[in-house]
Amino acid sequence: MPKFYARRHLSVLAGATALIASAALFNSPSASAALPTPVSGATARGYLAQLTVATENRTGYSRDKFPTWITISGTCNTREWILKRDGSNVVTNSACTATSGSWYSPYDGATWTSPSDVDIDHLVPLAEAWDSGASKWTTAQRQAFANDVTRPQLLAVTDNVNQAKGDQDPATWVPSRSAYLCTYVRAWVQVKYYYNLSVDSAEKTALTNDLAHC
Structure with a gap:
């Protein structure tokens, strides 16, 4: 069981962790909610200091081990x-599929009017999560992570920017739009802290340097 359950939910019985994770998703705020604001720079620096530094291990990773996408509300x-x-x-149509609208990508500052030009980015990529602790989780816990609409872990961005990011951490990739850098690294640390995921040494150095300016 990932330590984040013990850290955040000490009163929850171990056998009920998967149920609690699923319930949190289905009780999420309505789709009219705004993208969650990450913790402050000071809080993120405090969180980063508490994260375990460890070598990453990709052994056994498969995206299929993080089920996406699941029903969040109604047909959505x-x-x-x-x-x-x-x-x-x-x-949207009756199946909740977006047919028109406008999407601003905070990573590169581009605005799109076709849903097909927009990807939903896992800010902390699924492979990165696997490498830093999620390999030890249950499938239900990985599903909760992959569909987390409560923390600043999912956001709509330009599709080819998301594809260029891939599974990179902040040591090798950050958004090209410098105005979003502080938001990005604060969110990254918040997600890793909540889920008790480790960081590698290069990742911690990059995060430390970036957060110093936040």
Whole structure:
């Protein structure tokens, strides 16, 4: 069981962790909610100091071990829920599929009017999570992580920017839009801290340097 359950939910019985994780998703705020604001720079620096530094291990990783997308509300799956949350004037059909709207990508400052030009980014990539602790989780816990709409872990961004990012951590990739850098690294640390994921040494150095300016 990932330590984040013990750290954040000391009163929860070990056998109920998967149920609690699923319930948190289905009780999430409506799609009219805004993208969660990351913790402050000072808080992020404090969190980073508490993260375990460890060598990453990709052994056994498969994206299929992180089930996406799941139903979040009504007929809306995670992707459509985030498109509605992060877009402007979003129109959907009866299946909750976005048919029109406008999406601003905070990574590169581009605005898109076609949903097909927008990806939903896992800010902490699934492979990165696997490497830094999620390999020890249950499938239900990995599903909760992959569909987390409560923390600043999912956001709509330009599709080819998301693809260029891939599974990189902040040691090798940060958004090209410098105005978003502090938000990005604060969110990264918040997610890793909540889920008790480790950082490698290069990642910690990059985060330390970036957070010094936040």
